[in-house]
Each structure stands twice: as C-alpha cells, then as structure tokens.
Amino acid sequence: MAIQWTDDLATGVAEIDDQHKELFKRIDRLFQACNQAQGRLEIGKTIAFLEEYVDTHFGAEEKAMKQRSYPDYGAHKAQHVYYRNNLLTIKQQIEEEGPGVHLIILTNRLAVDWLRNHIQKLDRAFGDFLQSGA
Ligand SMILES: [Fe+2]
Numbered sequence: 001m002a003i004q005w006t007d008d009l010a011t012g013v014a015e016i017d018d019q020h021k022e023l024f025k026r027i028d029r030l031f032q033a034c035n036q037a038q039g040r041l042e043i044g045k046t047i048a049f050l051e052e053y054v055d056t057h058f059g060a061e062e063k064a065m066k067q068r069s070y071p072d073y074g075a076h077k078a079q080h081v082y083y084r085n086n087l088l089t090i091k092q093q094i095e096e097e098g099p100g101v102h103l104i105i106l107t108n109r110l111a112v113d114w115l116r117n118h119i120q121k122l123d124r125a126f127g128d129f130l131q132s133g134a
Contacts, residue, residue: 003024003027003028003031003111003112003116004024004028005020005021005024005025008120009116009119009120009123009124010124010127011119011123011124011126011127011130012127012128012130012131013064013126013127013130015060016057016060016061016064016123016127019053019056019057019060020057020119020123022053023050023053023054023057023111023115026046026049026050026053027046027050027108027111027112027115029042029046030042030043030046030104030107030108030111031108034104034108039099039101039104040098040099040104043094043099043103043104043107044094044099046107047087047090047091047094047107050087050111051087051088051091054080054083054084054087055084058077058080058083058084061076061080061123061126062076062077062080064126064130065077065126068129068130070126070129072122072125072126072129075122076122076126079118079122083110083114083115083118086110086114087110090103090106090107090110
C-alpha cells in the first residue's frame with residue numbers, strides 16, 4: 001500500500017500544494033512502516049506530526065480564504081474541524097489502548113479517504129476560486 005500526491009490534487013497555490021505534498025510524504029512513511037510490520041512504532045510519530053502540521057496547514061488555508069472573502073469558508077472550515085477532531089480521537093485511543101491494528105487502519109483511512117477527497121474537491125475548488133480572480 002502506498003499513497004502519493006498526484007497532479008490531479010494540485011490547487012495551483014504553491015504554498016498549499018507544498019503542504020499537501022508534505023502531508024502525503026509523512027502519511028506514506030506510515031504506510032511503509034506498516035508494510036514492514038513497524039506500524040505500531042510509527043503511528044505515534046505520525047499522529048504527533050499530523051496534529052501539529054494540520055494546524056499550520058489548515059490555518060494557512062483558512063487565512064487565505066478569509067483574506068479573499070471565500071464564500072464557502074464556513075463549510076470548508078467545518079471539514080477541517082471534523083478532521084482535527086477525528087485525529088484527536090485516534091490519538092486519545094492510542095494513548096488509552098496502545099497502537100492497535102484497527103487504529104492504524106483508522107488513521108490510514110482518515111489520511112487517504114478523507115484527505116484525498118477533501119483536497120480533490122474542496123481545496124481544488126478554493127484553488128479555482130483564487131485563480132478565477134473573484
Ligand atoms: Fe482544506
């Protein structure tokens with residue numbers, strides 16, 4: 001299993017695209033660790049990284065949206081909040097139960113399904129909005 005940033009995820013905003021690439025890189029590291037049966041060791045590091053990095057990243061996106069009075073700001077931010085809450089739930093469960101396989105699967109699902117979908121739909125919509133010069 002692997003996860004890779006692909007061109008169809010480009011928003012056209014260099015800062016945002018670079019941050020997405022970094023997210024994918026780190027999540028892929030977790031996949032690689034899982035492939036080598038090292039997932040339990042890597043999951044804590046990945047969650048710690050994501051927890052800090054998504055704040056920076058979501059913050060940068062939200063700031064750019066506010067600056068441009070982006071009409072979908074509220075709905076977009078709500079998705080960021082949802083993601084962050086999920087991350088915190090997983091973190092808490094890992095602290096309580098240890099890094100079980102189902103938590104690694106949950107993290108992967110959150111990383112792949114949610115993140116990829118979010119970027120492909122909402123972040124790209126924002127990129128289009130910026131490029132339309134609205
Ligand atoms: Fe976003």
